[in-house]
Amino acid sequence: AAGVIQSPRHLIKEKRETATLKCYPISRHDTVYWYQQGPGQDPQFLISFYEKMQSDKGSIPDRFSAQQFSDYHSELNMSSLELGDSALYFCASSRQVAGKETQYFGPGTRLLVL
Amino acid sequence: ELKVEQNPLFLSMQEGKNYTIYCNYSTTSDRLYWYRQDPGKSLESLFVLLSNGAVKQEGRLMASLDTKARLSTLHITAAVHDLSATYFCAVEEETSGSRLTFGEGTQLTVNP
Numbered sequence: 426a427a428g429v430i431q432s433p434r435h436l437i438k439e440k441r442e443t444a445t446l447k448c449y450p451i452s453r454h455d456t457v458y459w460y461q462q463g464p465g466q467d468p469q470f471l472i473s474f475y476e477k478m479q480s481d482k483g484s485i486p487d488r489f490s491a492q493q494f495s496d497y498h499s500e501l502n503m504s505s506l507e508l509g510d511s512a513l514y515f516c517a518s519s520r521q522v523a524g525k526e527t528q529y530f531g532p533g534t535r536l537l538v539l
Numbered sequence: 540e541l542k543v544e545q546n547p548l549f550l551s552m553q554e555g556k557n558y559t560i561y562c563n564y565s566t567t568s569d570r571l572y573w574y575r576q577d578p579g580k581s582l583e584s585l586f587v588l589l590s591n592g593a594v595k596q597e598g599r600l601m602a603s604l605d606t607k608a609r610l611s612t613l614h615i616t617a618a619v620h621d622l623s624a625t626y627f628c629a630v631e632e633e634t635s636g637s638r639l640t641f642g643e644g645t646q647l648t649v650n651p
Contacts, residue, residue, distance in 0.1 A: 458638065467627060467641035468582070481638050515582065519637070527572070528639060530582040 427451065429518050429531030437537045438506050446501040446534045450518030456480070457499040458517040458528060459491060468515060474499055475521065506538045541566050543630050545642035553650050555617050560645045562611040562628035570631040571611045572639065573602050575624045582627065586613075618649045
């Protein structure tokens with residue numbers, strides 16, 4: 426079965442530009458999570474969606490927004506990019522079954538802000 | 540705020556040796572995950588531990604969970620070079636929509 430798909434895999438942007446990252450969850454998964462992993466750091470939770478509604482919000486800057494669409498894919502929109510936004514952005518998906526869910530991670534999008 | 544601490548953060552070991560990585564967390568949780576990450580790669584799910592006393596084994600890796608002590612261990616048996624990677628434990632916050640809080644990671648190097 427296909428895993429979580431993220432696009433693009435690599436992205437280079439200038440400061441103050443905008444970026445959109447896309448995530449396509451595993452088939453029949455209804456929950457999507459976004460994490461940010463800086464160089465040498467552990468992943469930090471940004472935001473999550475369940476059935477197209479925001480379900481939890483972590484340390485996501487106000488410059489970032491996200492949504493989940495009717496086909497369950499999700500997009501993370503990042504504006505006014507800063508050098509410190511350079512990181513690996515992971516999307517994970519899960520299926521809410523009896524409250525027991527494993528989050529499966531996508532390959533990540535590596536964002537470099539110059 | 541949930542805190543997750545791993546130790547050691549860096550581990551260099553010889554092939555054939557055994558070692559244990561520890562993961563402590565600060566609040567009640569019944570669900571703990573172990574992930575492996577190779578440099579620049581994604582997070583590969585190794586184990587999901589769902590209840591107190593849970594023990595899971597896959598190849599040379601064995602993970603256990605003690606929810607009363609808020610401690611999980613990842614034991615490596617007879618290490619081989621292919622196990623070199625960074626290992627993260629992650630704890631699910633029950634009250635916060637299932638977000639994962641990760642430990643700092645343990646960078647494991649297995650030397651021939």
